[in-house]
Amino acid sequence: MYQQLADRVGVFGGGVNVGIIQAADNHAILVDTGANESNARKLLRHVREEVGLNVIAILTTHAHADHFGGHEFVARRTGAEVYASPIEATILKNPELQPSLLFGGAAPPAALKERFILARPSPVHCVIDAGVVHFANVAVEVVPLPGHSPNQVGYLIDGVFFCGDVVFPSAAIEKFRIPYLFDLDRHLASMELAARTPASWIVPGHGTVERDITSLLEHNLAVVHETRETILKRLEEPAPLETIACGVFDAMDVPMESHVSYYLLRSTIAAYLASLEARGAVEHLMLNRQACWKRRQVEIGRIS
Ligand SMILES: [Zn+2]
Known part of the structure; x- marks a missing residue:
């Protein structure tokens, strides 16, 4: 010990x-x-x-x-x-x-x-x-x-x-x-x-x-790179945070054992989206009264 x-x-x-x-x-x-x-x-x-x-x-x-x-x-x-x-x-x-x-x-x-x-x-x-x-x-x-x-x-x-x-x-x-x-x-x-x-x-x-x-x-x-690429693949069409987060949890087979795990990782995916926006890789738009995220046409390789 x-x-x-x-x-x-x-x-x-x-x-x-x-x-x-x-x-x-x-x-x-x-x-x-x-x-x-x-x-x-x-x-x-x-x-x-x-x-x-x-x-x-x-x-x-x-x-x-x-x-x-x-x-x-x-x-x-x-x-x-x-x-x-x-x-x-x-x-x-x-x-x-x-x-x-x-x-x-x-x-x-x-x-x-x-x-x-x-x-x-x-x-x-x-x-x-x-x-x-x-x-x-x-x-x-x-x-x-x-x-x-x-x-x-x-x-x-x-x-x-x-x-x-x-x-x-x-x-x-x-x-x-x-x-x-x-x-x-x-x-x-x-x-x-x-x-x-x-x-x-x-x-x-x-x-x-x-x-x-x-x-x-x-x-x-x-795992940061894997998470970021998994998020980007889900942004061909505009989607709200919850939809993106759940898609990433499924794709990466994240064990979601409790509300705490869910809110911790939903917040984490939000942090990735804000970072991608700051790098010019995604846009944050309002659609049908919903804040959505969509990928810009930038090569993933250019996002360092
Ligand atoms: Zn800690």
Whole structure:
């Protein structure tokens, strides 16, 4: 469950990889806290009883419930200060914004209020965006990695790079087919930045810790291209988002197990369409009182 990666840095595995950074005076800084109070309880027991450290800060990669669901518990039990980037900080404090974003900006229905998508509100003490955060003898570099979420950041410390959900493990891609994202072009730029960030260990939000994520990034990129081409093939005639999304889910055999999966991926397809529009590959028109999307006559090969 726990893996030491550098003298002062380790990772506590589980559904989400939580970073544990050791600072002076037996202090600990966490990167994310896992999905909920039960995970956070195990994490805190490990940090306090097995490693003997007191948590003084929590660094947030992004405001998805599986990464910050334990924040409130850890902050309340330890008095730790919570750090997050500006947009993610707003969602930490107002977590109902996340299901509302997925539901087109409206108050969300019951199916989008389950724990996987809606965490307990977390306090935020320090808003960070880029640069270096100092804790006594520890300096943590903040690496902006927007795209998977609006304002995701990674953290680099002693050669260990916590990169959030900028990449997903191959097993997750094979199972779920299309990874969720908020902004395709910023996500692609963040994947490139992650590939260029020098590190001895890379800790994605989920899955195994890696020495090199080149092949993982290639797999993630391949599914982006596959998704984009599958969308474009469905745009010979104008169609609304729902029709396009369902056509893509069928064509790519996406397992659609719940309302949450549906709304996450419908939103993801919308992000692809906005990106294609920005690249001049599709047009967004109003037809019969419906917002529709249609392919422009551009060769797919020209859309890089
Ligand atoms: Zn995420």
